[in-house]
Amino acid sequence: AQKVTQAQTEISVVEKEDVTLDCVYETRDTTYYLFWYKQPPSGELVFLIRRNSFDEQNEISGRYSWNFQKSTSSFNFTITASQVVDSAVYFCALTGDSNYQLIWGAGTKLIIKP
Protein backbone atom coordinates (compact mmCIF):
# COMPACT_ATOMS: atom_id res chain seq x y z
CA ALA A 1 0.00 0.00 0.00
CA GLN A 2 1.10 3.54 -0.66
CA LYS A 3 0.94 6.26 1.93
CA VAL A 4 2.12 9.85 2.37
CA THR A 5 2.49 11.40 5.79
CA GLN A 6 2.77 15.11 6.46
CA ALA A 7 3.00 15.17 10.22
CA GLN A 8 2.96 18.96 10.51
CA THR A 9 -0.65 20.09 10.39
CA GLU A 10 0.17 23.78 10.69
CA ILE A 11 3.36 25.82 10.86
CA SER A 12 3.54 29.49 11.72
CA VAL A 13 6.71 31.53 11.28
CA VAL A 14 7.66 35.16 11.01
CA GLU A 15 8.56 36.53 7.60
CA LYS A 16 12.17 35.97 6.52
CA GLU A 17 12.57 32.86 8.61
CA ASP A 18 13.46 29.59 6.91
CA VAL A 19 10.92 26.81 7.18
CA THR A 20 10.97 23.11 6.31
CA LEU A 21 7.90 21.07 5.50
CA ASP A 22 8.26 17.35 6.10
CA CYS A 23 6.98 14.55 3.89
CA VAL A 24 7.46 10.84 4.55
CA TYR A 25 6.17 8.24 2.13
CA GLU A 26 5.62 4.51 1.90
CA THR A 27 5.54 2.50 -1.30
CA ARG A 28 6.50 -0.94 -2.56
CA ASP A 29 6.98 0.31 -6.11
CA THR A 30 10.56 0.44 -7.30
CA THR A 31 9.72 3.29 -9.63
CA TYR A 32 7.62 6.10 -8.24
CA TYR A 33 7.21 9.84 -8.40
CA LEU A 34 6.88 12.42 -5.68
CA PHE A 35 5.28 15.83 -5.94
CA TRP A 36 4.78 19.02 -4.03
CA TYR A 37 1.79 21.25 -4.68
CA LYS A 38 0.93 24.65 -3.23
CA GLN A 39 -2.68 25.65 -2.58
CA PRO A 40 -3.11 29.34 -1.71
CA PRO A 41 -6.39 30.62 -0.22
CA SER A 42 -7.75 31.13 -3.75
CA GLY A 43 -7.95 27.35 -4.05
CA GLU A 44 -5.91 26.59 -7.14
CA LEU A 45 -3.38 23.79 -6.80
CA VAL A 46 -0.03 24.95 -8.11
CA PHE A 47 2.47 22.33 -9.22
CA LEU A 48 5.89 22.95 -7.63
CA ILE A 49 8.03 19.93 -8.36
CA ARG A 50 8.11 16.30 -9.49
CA ARG A 51 10.91 14.03 -8.35
CA ASN A 52 11.58 10.59 -9.86
CA SER A 53 12.57 7.76 -7.54
CA PHE A 54 15.73 7.06 -9.50
CA ASP A 55 16.98 10.63 -9.20
CA GLU A 56 18.07 11.54 -5.69
CA GLN A 57 19.61 14.83 -6.67
CA ASN A 58 18.37 17.66 -4.52
CA GLU A 59 16.89 20.62 -6.27
CA ILE A 60 16.88 24.34 -5.69
CA SER A 61 14.58 26.82 -7.36
CA GLY A 62 15.02 30.33 -6.06
CA ARG A 63 14.00 30.32 -2.40
CA TYR A 64 12.64 26.78 -2.66
CA SER A 65 14.67 23.63 -2.19
CA TRP A 66 13.82 19.97 -1.94
CA ASN A 67 15.71 17.21 -0.15
CA PHE A 68 14.92 13.70 -1.39
CA GLN A 69 16.30 10.88 0.79
CA LYS A 70 15.35 7.35 -0.29
CA SER A 71 17.10 5.88 2.75
CA THR A 72 14.58 7.57 5.04
CA SER A 73 11.69 7.71 2.52
CA SER A 74 11.49 11.45 2.88
CA PHE A 75 10.98 14.31 0.47
CA ASN A 76 11.24 17.51 2.48
CA PHE A 77 10.61 21.02 1.22
CA THR A 78 12.44 24.08 2.51
CA ILE A 79 11.52 27.71 1.93
CA THR A 80 14.36 30.11 2.60
CA ALA A 81 13.66 33.68 3.69
CA SER A 82 9.92 33.08 3.78
CA GLN A 83 7.51 35.73 2.54
CA VAL A 84 3.85 36.41 3.33
CA VAL A 85 2.94 35.22 -0.19
CA ASP A 86 4.22 31.78 0.75
CA SER A 87 1.25 31.37 3.08
CA ALA A 88 -0.72 28.42 1.74
CA VAL A 89 -1.46 24.76 2.26
CA TYR A 90 1.29 22.57 0.86
CA PHE A 91 0.59 19.02 -0.25
CA CYS A 92 3.07 16.24 -0.83
CA ALA A 93 1.89 13.45 -3.15
CA LEU A 94 3.07 10.13 -4.55
CA THR A 95 2.25 7.95 -7.53
CA GLY A 96 3.56 4.67 -8.86
CA ASP A 97 4.68 4.01 -12.39
CA SER A 98 1.47 2.53 -13.70
CA ASN A 99 -1.55 4.20 -12.24
CA TYR A 100 -3.41 7.47 -12.36
CA GLN A 101 -4.05 7.75 -8.67
CA LEU A 102 -2.10 10.36 -6.74
CA ILE A 103 -1.70 9.49 -3.07
CA TRP A 104 -1.89 12.74 -1.15
CA GLY A 105 -0.60 13.73 2.23
CA ALA A 106 -2.99 15.56 4.53
CA GLY A 107 -1.33 18.87 3.77
CA THR A 108 0.58 21.37 5.91
CA LYS A 109 -0.88 24.81 6.42
CA LEU A 110 1.92 27.36 6.38
CA ILE A 111 1.31 30.77 7.89
CA ILE A 112 3.88 33.48 7.33
CA LYS A 113 3.38 36.44 9.63
CA PRO A 114 4.61 39.88 8.58
Added chain:
Amino acid sequence: DAMVIQNPRYQVTQFGKPVTLSCSQTLNHNVMYWYQQKSSQAPKLLFHYYDKDFNNEADTPDNFQSRRPNTSFCFLDIRSPGLGDAAMYLCATSRELAGNPERFSRFFGPGTRLTVL
Protein backbone atom coordinates in the same frame (compact mmCIF):
# COMPACT_ATOMS: atom_id res chain seq x y z
CA ASP B 1 -0.63 31.09 -21.94
CA ALA B 2 -1.60 27.45 -22.00
CA MET B 3 -3.90 26.72 -19.11
CA VAL B 4 -6.76 24.89 -17.47
CA ILE B 5 -9.95 26.92 -17.15
CA GLN B 6 -12.93 26.18 -14.95
CA ASN B 7 -16.30 27.83 -15.08
CA PRO B 8 -17.92 29.05 -13.06
CA ARG B 9 -15.56 29.75 -10.17
CA TYR B 10 -18.48 29.73 -7.74
CA GLN B 11 -21.70 27.79 -8.19
CA VAL B 12 -24.72 27.77 -5.95
CA THR B 13 -27.40 25.14 -6.43
CA GLN B 14 -30.35 23.81 -4.54
CA PHE B 15 -30.62 20.45 -2.89
CA GLY B 16 -31.53 17.93 -5.60
CA LYS B 17 -31.20 20.34 -8.53
CA PRO B 18 -28.83 19.04 -11.22
CA VAL B 19 -25.70 21.07 -11.79
CA THR B 20 -22.93 20.96 -14.39
CA LEU B 21 -19.40 22.20 -13.91
CA SER B 22 -17.13 22.77 -16.88
CA CYS B 23 -13.44 22.53 -17.56
CA SER B 24 -11.47 23.44 -20.64
CA GLN B 25 -7.79 23.25 -21.42
CA THR B 26 -5.44 24.71 -23.97
CA LEU B 27 -2.56 22.39 -23.08
CA ASN B 28 -3.67 19.71 -25.55
CA HIS B 29 -3.28 17.11 -22.82
CA ASN B 30 -4.92 13.75 -23.45
CA VAL B 31 -5.80 12.99 -19.83
CA MET B 32 -8.33 15.00 -17.82
CA TYR B 33 -9.27 14.46 -14.19
CA TRP B 34 -11.98 15.58 -11.80
CA TYR B 35 -11.21 15.89 -8.12
CA GLN B 36 -13.41 16.75 -5.18
CA GLN B 37 -11.83 18.62 -2.30
CA LYS B 38 -13.63 19.26 0.96
CA SER B 39 -12.48 21.75 3.51
CA SER B 40 -9.12 20.96 5.14
CA GLN B 41 -8.77 17.74 3.18
CA ALA B 42 -6.63 16.55 0.32
CA PRO B 43 -8.21 16.28 -3.14
CA LYS B 44 -10.06 13.07 -3.89
CA LEU B 45 -10.04 11.67 -7.43
CA LEU B 46 -13.54 11.09 -8.80
CA PHE B 47 -12.69 9.93 -12.32
CA HIS B 48 -10.45 10.58 -15.28
CA TYR B 49 -10.54 10.40 -19.04
CA TYR B 50 -7.66 8.98 -21.02
CA ASP B 51 -8.59 10.38 -24.42
CA LYS B 52 -12.19 9.18 -24.71
CA ASP B 53 -11.83 6.31 -22.26
CA PHE B 54 -13.68 7.01 -19.03
CA ASN B 55 -12.24 5.62 -15.80
CA ASN B 56 -14.37 5.82 -12.69
CA GLU B 57 -12.94 5.44 -9.18
CA ALA B 58 -14.59 2.61 -7.29
CA ASP B 59 -15.89 4.82 -4.51
CA THR B 60 -17.25 7.62 -6.69
CA PRO B 61 -21.02 7.89 -6.10
CA ASP B 62 -23.35 7.25 -9.04
CA ASN B 63 -24.63 10.77 -8.52
CA PHE B 64 -21.50 12.02 -10.26
CA GLN B 65 -21.17 11.68 -14.01
CA SER B 66 -18.79 13.11 -16.56
CA ARG B 67 -18.64 13.90 -20.25
CA ARG B 68 -15.74 14.68 -22.51
CA PRO B 69 -17.07 15.76 -25.92
CA ASN B 70 -13.61 16.60 -27.27
CA THR B 71 -9.98 16.90 -26.19
CA SER B 72 -10.37 20.39 -24.79
CA PHE B 73 -13.53 20.12 -22.74
CA CYS B 74 -14.70 18.00 -19.85
CA PHE B 75 -17.87 18.33 -17.77
CA LEU B 76 -18.84 17.16 -14.31
CA ASP B 77 -22.55 16.51 -13.84
CA ILE B 78 -24.02 16.13 -10.37
CA ARG B 79 -27.46 14.68 -10.91
CA SER B 80 -29.00 15.33 -7.49
CA PRO B 81 -26.68 17.35 -5.29
CA GLY B 82 -26.86 16.72 -1.59
CA LEU B 83 -25.54 18.88 1.21
CA GLY B 84 -22.54 16.57 1.43
CA ASP B 85 -21.55 17.42 -2.13
CA ALA B 86 -20.66 20.97 -1.23
CA ALA B 87 -16.95 21.18 -1.97
CA MET B 88 -14.28 22.56 -4.27
CA TYR B 89 -14.20 20.70 -7.58
CA LEU B 90 -10.85 20.69 -9.31
CA CYS B 91 -10.16 19.79 -12.90
CA ALA B 92 -6.66 18.70 -13.86
CA THR B 93 -4.84 17.56 -16.97
CA SER B 94 -1.75 15.58 -17.84
CA ARG B 95 -0.05 14.45 -20.99
CA GLU B 96 0.30 10.72 -21.31
CA LEU B 97 3.44 9.71 -23.16
CA ALA B 98 4.67 6.17 -22.64
CA GLY B 99 7.90 6.11 -20.70
CA ASN B 100 7.94 9.86 -20.16
CA PRO B 101 7.84 10.93 -16.48
CA GLU B 102 6.13 14.16 -17.54
CA ARG B 103 2.95 12.17 -17.78
CA PHE B 104 2.66 12.15 -14.00
CA SER B 105 2.64 15.91 -13.64
CA ARG B 106 -0.89 17.17 -13.25
CA PHE B 107 -1.88 20.74 -13.98
CA PHE B 108 -4.87 22.03 -12.09
CA GLY B 109 -7.48 24.60 -12.88
CA PRO B 110 -8.57 27.23 -10.34
CA GLY B 111 -11.49 25.10 -9.17
CA THR B 112 -15.24 25.62 -8.83
CA ARG B 113 -16.55 26.05 -5.32
CA LEU B 114 -19.99 24.44 -5.11
CA THR B 115 -22.51 25.47 -2.48
CA VAL B 116 -25.67 23.39 -1.98
CA LEU B 117 -28.60 25.13 -0.28
